[in-house]
Amino acid sequence: MVKSAPDRRAVLAALGALILSGKGAVARDYIDLNWTDLVPEGQPAIPPSLQGLIQHDGPDMSGQQPPSQGVRTEWNGEIVRLPGFVVPIDYSRTGVTAFILVPFVGACVHVPPPPANQLVFVTTEKPFESTGLFEPVNVTGMFGTASTSTQLADIAYALSADHIEPF
Template sequence: MATYFVTALRGLLSLALIGGLSSGVAAEAPRQLKWADLIPKTMPADTVLKSKTFFGGSAPVTDAGPPPPPLPEGKFMSVKRHQPGDDRPPAIVSELNGKDVSIGGYVVPLDFDSTTVKEFLLVPFVGACIHVPPPPANQIIYVKADKGFEVGGQFDPVTVTGKINTSAAFTGLADAGYTLTADSVVPRKQ
């Protein structure tokens, strides 16, 4: 009878150990990011941009000089556009490097075939980098989706899940402070 209890106890301990190991091995859920999470908490106050509404208007930049001449049709991607803070390296949150994350935003396609997008910029608001000047680099994520995804509409929000890195990406449209290798790109309900 004592042998039976010892054997049963060993079996229970083995199951508990296996159960403990398997729960430790299970993948963690991706961290849900907000766009504010991409801005370092220690940024000096003069470098944090104050948000404005799209129609709120802004004062013209006085030290920018005269506006550039219009570009020939189809050449807008060949000229680097001014971004806030583009005179210094992007202020990023290095603790995010290599983490599995999930973040919502809007797609600015870079590499696509018909309606399948494989590379894009993920931005926090509609029209960023296209209709309005690009946001700071730490508010743009360069995303590579090897499988690609079908884009419904240019202004439809998506949620991207994958591994984020703090390496900058330089595109013709804007500089991105982060890169993300997407495991999934899923349309969001508005």
């Protein structure tokens, strides 16, 4: 069946409205997020226990993760871009396929992990060729809340990466 001209015009009008509303990929590729955007209003981004100097020659503090004070769900299902540092979890022969994105160098390994709402579990189909531990990157992809536990920390968010680039 051949569509009539009014049907095509209606489709084009709907697509135009979608693009102008910011819901289409043409008008908005991603939402730029910062780490403070992941913390509920009124909560500190970095808890007081992690602020200040860390004694690196002291006892191992990596297991002392502060409790999370909730998550924000405004960006569930959205394409976002978030900067951070790579803490590799899974490798393939060609690169990292899963990692924890953390807001500062040393998080989860040398100092206590941040609260779960300051950690993002990133997966990627195309392995990321990391140049080393704690590489600064921008990660763009589908974002959402997803409770995950690893041996390093509890994690409150997940991101399915479409694009990973050096920061």
